[in-house]
Amino acid sequence: MVIGGDRISLRNLGTFSSFKNPVYRIFYGGMVGQMAAMNMQILTGTLLLYRLTGSAAILGVMSLANALPTLFLSLFGGIIADRVQKKYVLQVGQTASAIVSLGVALTLTLGYLSTERGGSWWILIVSSLFQGAIMGLMMPSRQAILPEIVTKEELMNAASLNVMGMNALRVLAPAAAGFLIDAWGFQAVYYTMTGTYLIAVVFTTFLPLTGSKSLSGRNALTDIKEGFQYIRRETTIILLIFFALLGVLLSTPYGLLLPIFTEDILKVGAKGMGILMSVSGIGAIIGSLTLASLPNKKRGLMMLVSSLFLGIALTGFSFSSSWSLSLALIVFVGLGQAGQMTLGGTLLQYYTEATYLGRVMSILMMQFGLISFSTFAAGLLAEGIGVQWAVGGFAIVLIFVSVLMLVFVPRLRKLD
Numbered sequence: 578m579v580i581g582g583d584r585i586s587l588r589n590l591g592t593f594s595s596f597k598n599p600v601y602r603i604f605y606g607g608m609v610g611q612m613a614a615m616n617m618q619i620l621t622g623t624l625l626l627y628r629l630t631g632s633a634a635i636l637g638v639m640s641l642a643n644a645l646p647t648l649f650l651s652l653f654g655g656i657i658a659d660r661v662q663k664k665y666v667l668q669v670g671q672t673a674s675a676i677v678s679l680g681v682a683l684t685l686t687l688g689y690l691s692t693e694r695g696g697s698w699w700i701l702i703v704s705s706l707f708q709g710a711i712m713g714l715m716m717p718s719r720q721a722i723l724p725e726i727v728t729k730e731e732l733m734n735a736a737s738l739n740v741m742g743m744n745a746l747r748v749l750a751p752a753a754a755g756f757l758i759d760a761w762g763f764q765a766v767y768y769t770m771t772g773t774y775l776i777a778v779v780f781t782t783f784l785p786l787t788g789s790k791s792l793s794g795r796n797a798l799t800d801i802k803e804g805f806q807y808i809r810r811e812t813t814i815i816l817l818i819f820f821a822l823l824g825v826l827l828s829t830p831y832g833l834l835l836p837i838f839t840e841d842i843l844k845v846g847a848k849g850m851g852i853l854m855s856v857s858g859i860g861a862i863i864g865s866l867t868l869a870s871l872p873n874k875k876r877g878l879m880m881l882v883s884s885l886f887l888g889i890a891l892t893g894f895s896f897s898s899s900w901s902l903s904l905a906l907i908v909f910v911g912l913g914q915a916g917q918m919t920l921g922g923t924l925l926q927y928y929t930e931a932t933y934l935g936r937v938m939s940i941l942m943m944q945f946g947l948i949s950f951s952t953f954a955a956g957l958l959a960e961g962i963g964v965q966w967a968v969g970g971f972a973i974v975l976i977f978v979s980v981l982m983l984v985f986v987p988r989l990r991k992l993d
Contacts, residue, residue: 592870595735600726603783605742608719610777611671612743614678614770616750618708621758621766622701629690629698640949642702643709648946650713655939656800659932663718663725664784670715671781675774677707682767713946717939724926724934725787733876734869736923740915741865748858804936813928816989818940820982821921824884825944827975828891828914830955830968832857837964843900853907860911868919877992880920881983887913888976895969924992 595601626639657666681704684690690697727735757765808814835853839845845852868879890909897903922941929937951971958967982989 592866595727595731595738598727601735603780604726607777607780609742610773612746613750614773616746617754617766617770620751620754621763625763626698626701629692639702639705643705644946644949646706646710647713648943650710651939651942652801654714654717655936657714658718658721658935662786663722664781664786666715666718667781668778670711671774671777673711675771677704678767678770682764682771685764716942717935720938721935722787729927730873732927733873733923737865737869737919740919741862744858744861748855804933807933813988817925821941822944823978824917826947826951827971828887829948830952831891834955834964834968842898843903845900856904857907857911860908861915864912864915865919876920876924877989881979881990883913883916885976885979887917888972888979891972892969895965895972
């Protein structure tokens with residue numbers, strides 16, 4: 578294999594080299610516990626709420642309840658990441674998430690949260706609100722700690738393995754949750770989620786203290802303003818944030834609108850939807866493993882090409898009415914998403930000054946709140962022009978922006 582003029586031996590790719598770092602292994606164990614619970618929640622919370630209410634509108638309310646605190650508290654999460662030892666932030670956040678899950682489990686066990694008690698679904702809305710707030714305050718620390726536990730040379734490998742693990746859990750955790758629901762009921766999933774969050778706390782306890790507090794005794798709004806001033810000074814950081822957020826907002830809505838494709842266009846039902854989600858996850862895992870094997874060269878170019886690749890694959894998927902073609906294309910959608918997500922985050926971590934890293938990553942983490950709004954916009958478009966043109970139109974815009982960046986923004990293209 579030849580990359581950038583250098584011949585790379587498959588034997589020396591070092592795909593899993595970051596696992597040689599004992600601190601990274603501890604961090605990874607905590608990530609697995611936390612992300613397993615979060616992926617179980619995606620299936621369990623929405624399914625339970627729908628069975629309790631039968632209302633799509635209330636499902637939308639729950640999505641917004643999760644998104645809004647994530648969106649508005651991420652900036653303060655960035656300040657916390659730059660002020661407090663990130664290990665402690667992770668521990669508090671994981672413990673708080675375990676308490677929320679345990680609370681829902683107990684209300685199910687005691688029979689308070691049930692179809693017999695009309696209106697008891699408010700508990701799920703409140704739990705979603707709490708989980709969104711926890712994510713907004715904790716996730717910038719989770720992103721910003723990575724450059725403190727691996728070297729800069731290991732950063733892309735570590736980030737790729739991180740994304741690989743998250744995508745593997747995206748495939749496995751919902752399936753496990755579905756099995757638990759059928760076998761022992763919804764409360765079994767929430768008790769399991771509580772346990773996996775506590776496993777994450779145990780792993781995080783063994784992390785060493787990293788970095789140092791860079792802010793103290795100052796007004797939070799002043800720190801936010803200073804962070805924005807830093808971003809405004811650094812053109813590379815502005816471009817990376819803009820491109821990363823735009824890519825996520827244009828490509829993610831297809832996942833939440835996938836039921837329309839499987840029910841009305843491909844006509845493959847719930848089973849087909851599950852297969853599509855699994856195949857997309859497998860594509861993302863392959864993409865992450867590929868990136869983990871590559872050297873730290875031409876990462877800006879690879880990010881832009883991944884985004885272009887994603888846009889083309891998603892456009893093809895949007896307008897396909899063939900099951901076999903859609904199945905093939907969604908593999909490449911997963912590949913493109915893994916490349917875009919991993920490389921965008923890695924480059925931000927690599928080029929941001931350590932003093933501002935938490936605040937910069939907090940801007941990136943706002944994507945989790947903004948996704949709900951882009952999905953809402955895509956849903957409105959789907960009502961007017963059809964889901965194929967809505968999702969396909971977003972994908973075409975992504976292609977257009979990616980080509981513009983490749984041709985006219987050499988600063989991004991030349992980043993290593």
